[in-house]
Amino acid sequence: MLTLSSDFGWPYPAAMRGVMLQETDARLVDISHEFPRQDVRTAAFWLREIVPWFPPAVHCVVVDPGVGTDRDALVVEAGDHILVGPDNGVLCPVARAVAGDAEIASYAIEYDAASTTFHGRDVFAPMAARIHERGIETMRASGVLQPVSAAVDLEFPEPSRTDGSVQGTVLVVDGFGNVVTNIPGDTLEVIDDEHLTVNGVRTPLEATYAAVDPGTALVTVGSHGNVELAVNRGRGDDAFDLAAGDDVTLRWDSH
Amino acid sequence: MLTLSSDFGWPYPAAMRGVMLQETDARLVDISHEFPRQDVRTAAFWLREIVPWFPPAVHCVVVDPGVGTDRDALVVEAGDHILVGPDNGVLCPVARAVAGDAEIASYAIEYDAASTTFHGRDVFAPMAARIHERGIETMRASGVLQPVSAAVDLEFPEPSRTDGSVQGTVLVVDGFGNVVTNIPGDTLEVIDDEHLTVNGVRTPLEATYAAVDPGTALVTVGSHGNVELAVNRGRGDDAFDLAAGDDVTLRWDSH
Amino acid sequence: MLTLSSDFGWPYPAAMRGVMLQETDARLVDISHEFPRQDVRTAAFWLREIVPWFPPAVHCVVVDPGVGTDRDALVVEAGDHILVGPDNGVLCPVARAVAGDAEIASYAIEYDAASTTFHGRDVFAPMAARIHERGIETMRASGVLQPVSAAVDLEFPEPSRTDGSVQGTVLVVDGFGNVVTNIPGDTLEVIDDEHLTVNGVRTPLEATYAAVDPGTALVTVGSHGNVELAVNRGRGDDAFDLAAGDDVTLRWDSH
Numbered sequence: 001m002l003t004l005s006s007d008f009g010w011p012y013p014a015a016m017r018g019v020m021l022q023e024t025d026a027r028l029v030d031i032s033h034e035f036p037r038q039d040v041r042t043a044a045f046w047l048r049e050i051v052p053w054f055p056p057a058v059h060c061v062v063v064d065p066g067v068g069t070d071r072d073a074l075v076v077e078a079g080d081h082i083l084v085g086p087d088n089g090v091l092c093p094v095a096r097a098v099a100g101d102a103e104i105a106s107y108a109i110e111y112d113a114a115s116t117t118f119h120g121r122d123v124f125a126p127m128a129a130r131i132h133e134r135g136i137e138t139m140r141a142s143g144v145l146q147p148v149s150a151a152v153d154l155e156f157p158e159p160s161r162t163d164g165s166v167q168g169t170v171l172v173v174d175g176f177g178n179v180v181t182n183i184p185g186d187t188l189e190v191i192d193d194e195h196l197t198v199n200g201v202r203t204p205l206e207a208t209y210a211a212v213d214p215g216t217a218l219v220t221v222g223s224h225g226n227v228e229l230a231v232n233r234g235r236g237d238d239a240f241d242l243a244a245g246d247d248v249t250l251r252w253d254s255h
Numbered sequence: 256m257l258t259l260s261s262d263f264g265w266p267y268p269a270a271m272r273g274v275m276l277q278e279t280d281a282r283l284v285d286i287s288h289e290f291p292r293q294d295v296r297t298a299a300f301w302l303r304e305i306v307p308w309f310p311p312a313v314h315c316v317v318v319d320p321g322v323g324t325d326r327d328a329l330v331v332e333a334g335d336h337i338l339v340g341p342d343n344g345v346l347c348p349v350a351r352a353v354a355g356d357a358e359i360a361s362y363a364i365e366y367d368a369a370s371t372t373f374h375g376r377d378v379f380a381p382m383a384a385r386i387h388e389r390g391i392e393t394m395r396a397s398g399v400l401q402p403v404s405a406a407v408d409l410e411f412p413e414p415s416r417t418d419g420s421v422q423g424t425v426l427v428v429d430g431f432g433n434v435v436t437n438i439p440g441d442t443l444e445v446i447d448d449e450h451l452t453v454n455g456v457r458t459p460l461e462a463t464y465a466a467v468d469p470g471t472a473l474v475t476v477g478s479h480g481n482v483e484l485a486v487n488r489g490r491g492d493d494a495f496d497l498a499a500g501d502d503v504t505l506r507w508d509s510h
Numbered sequence: 511m512l513t514l515s516s517d518f519g520w521p522y523p524a525a526m527r528g529v530m531l532q533e534t535d536a537r538l539v540d541i542s543h544e545f546p547r548q549d550v551r552t553a554a555f556w557l558r559e560i561v562p563w564f565p566p567a568v569h570c571v572v573v574d575p576g577v578g579t580d581r582d583a584l585v586v587e588a589g590d591h592i593l594v595g596p597d598n599g600v601l602c603p604v605a606r607a608v609a610g611d612a613e614i615a616s617y618a619i620e621y622d623a624a625s626t627t628f629h630g631r632d633v634f635a636p637m638a639a640r641i642h643e644r645g646i647e648t649m650r651a652s653g654v655l656q657p658v659s660a661a662v663d664l665e666f667p668e669p670s671r672t673d674g675s676v677q678g679t680v681l682v683v684d685g686f687g688n689v690v691t692n693i694p695g696d697t698l699e700v701i702d703d704e705h706l707t708v709n710g711v712r713t714p715l716e717a718t719y720a721a722v723d724p725g726t727a728l729v730t731v732g733s734h735g736n737v738e739l740a741v742n743r744g745r746g747d748d749a750f751d752l753a754a755g756d757d758v759t760l761r762w763d764s765h
Contacts, residue, residue: 010545018539018565031269054272054276069720175264309527309531462577466578483627
């Protein structure tokens with residue numbers, strides 16, 4: 001199984017599908033091609049959440065603002081999963097999420113690309129398909145993959161806790177307008193929700209969106225396990241006036 | 256064969272694909288993930304039109320504003336098709352459209368979900384895949400599916416006819432701006448199209464969009480069999496100033 | 511293998527998928543359903559670029575502003591590829607791109623369509639699937655396909671060269687905002703890039719987007735082999751104020 005992820009929208013992903021299908025009869029599964037353009041961090045966040053739900057696969061991930069520069073073209077082996085894409089930080093968090101106890105090994109692809117502007121088609125799609133067909137061992141033995149000691153990594157910020165509050169950051173806003181923070185959901189287990197405020201505004205803590213009236217804001221734990229700021233049948237980003245990168249303070253100690 | 260439908264946009268459908276592929280090697284077909292968010296009625300309309308074109312399949316349909324509440328998680332058996340999704344009305348019209356002469360049977364899923372906000376991933380996708388793999392009989396015998404006597408239903412409004420007119424409603428507007436009404440296309444067979452008006456405005460009745468000049472409004476019968484208000488190479492919703500839920504009066508008796 | 515392309519967005523392509531799957535177990539691959547509505551020229555450009563990357567397949571291409579009129583429904587055989595769609599010019603440039611040394615043969619489909627507004631579902635999808643299953647020879651022998659001497663063609667404009675300049679046209683703007691011209695990339699090999707101007711404005715010539723600072727405009731050769739006007743991590747169409755059909759003059763002789 002091969003998966004495809006990119007910020008290409010349309011029609012470029014189709015060229016990647018065609019190139020892969022020249023090399024393999026494997027199942028192709030699109031994760032998404034709607035990742036925000038050239039936004040490595042948002043792609044890393046969502047792929048870290050989604051790829052672990054897949055069975056073992058080769059994942060071709062191309063969000064590549066540095067295409068054509070001397071950044072490495074990377075293959076990362078992480079347990080039963082193999083990730084293929086530019087060396088710009090997007091792959092490492094995903095690799096950690098899927099590796100389990102397995103070691104993570106990274107390789108640079110030796111390539112001679114037809115274009116300097118579309119390595120998704122000319123480097124990553126064919127390489128992902130070939131690794132799927134021949135196995136990573138064979139590709140390594142052939143010299144096409146060279147071990148690299150340190151791939152570019154990307155860390156998500158950690159929230160800071162005090163006794164009656166936590167200060168975090170907005171990681172992403174999803175298509176519903178739900179504001180996904182970096183605050184772990186289990187933080188909410190200890191709070192006094194009668195006094196819970198989000199950036200100073202009293203907000204109810206609920207298990208489901210529909211626990212409050214339509215149009216009403218709430219704090220909940222999203223499907224990724226993090227604290228999420230939402231509005232039942234509305235947009236949390238508008239209600240809370242928050243976007244990716246903004247600070248969020250939850251406070252529950254009113255004293 | 257499994258199909259997927261939702262209002263999730265991206266990237267959430269990918270998690271559903273991954274979960275299904277953990278359970279099955281079946282073909283996965285996306286119907287659409289662009290259904291208007293939390294709009295059960297529009298999803299029901301389109302799925303009622305589209306699902307009957309498919310060969311027998313298990314259809315996973317998740318437009319779920321009540322996720323995490325005590326609404327049932329539903330499986331509907333309708334002839335050769337099986338529908339899986341929240342019990343909010345979206346499934347019943349689709350079941351009627353595909354059942355033919357077969358009886359329709361509904362079951363509630365016994366579940367213990369990992370999240371309260373993403374049952375597409377945690378309840379419906381795995382259940383659809385398991386039903387595909389093991390068969391609905393096996394799932395029923397295991398006690399996971401419990402018969403329900405009455406699933407939530409949803410009726411589309413019926414137009415009212417007089418001798419020289421029909422009063423209907425806009426059901427949906429498609430991406431081209433074509434205004435789809437609830438007026439059956441065969442209504443048009445009896446009319447005097449020299450005097451046909453739409454909400455008071457004289458409009459030509461044509462078999463094809465291109466029968467009128469570009470930019471010109473027309474009345475036609477859409478591919479769903481209903482009366483449609485359109486503009487050749489333009490948007491009918493703008494020209495007629497109509498949106499879903501609005502009233503439409505066709506009048507053809509000028510006396 | 512069957513591919514699908516259209517300007518339908520959602521949900522209409524799903525009906526085409528269903529109809530095809532009634533006829534075949536073949537792999538279905540979406541190229542894109544986001545082609546600009548009723549824009550035959552843009553679809554032809556992108557398909558000419560993308561279809562040659564696919565292995566042999568039957569390609570169902572429906573951008574069809576004349577649906578329901580007496581325009582032919584076309585099948586074009588071009589080497590190992592078969593194209594199916596309305597006879598409005600979109601197929602011929604694609605056929606030339608994939609035919610190689612093979613002859614190109616065109617056939618009109620004899621059909622009796624269920625609707626006058628959705629031949630993607632009622633004519634092209636079932637025909638593409640049947641050709642895939644039975645072979646074009648069988649379909650021809652059955653009389654369903656009748657040879658046509660001249661399909662509607664579509665030519666892209668050619669740039670005009672002088673000694674120190676080239677005058678071209680914008681063919682399309684992609685989703686990144688990159689402005690794709692009709693000027694062949696090898697034009698740039700001979701120019702004096704110290705004096706290169708785009709519509710009078712000095713612009714650097716670079717091999718990659720990231721060779722200039724974020725927000726800076728550049729001239730490059732895109733993955734299609736044509737001259738492209740872009741902005742690193744920004745939109746070329748905004749920076750150059752250009753859209754499809756606009757004139758572009760590159761000048762490199764400052765004397």
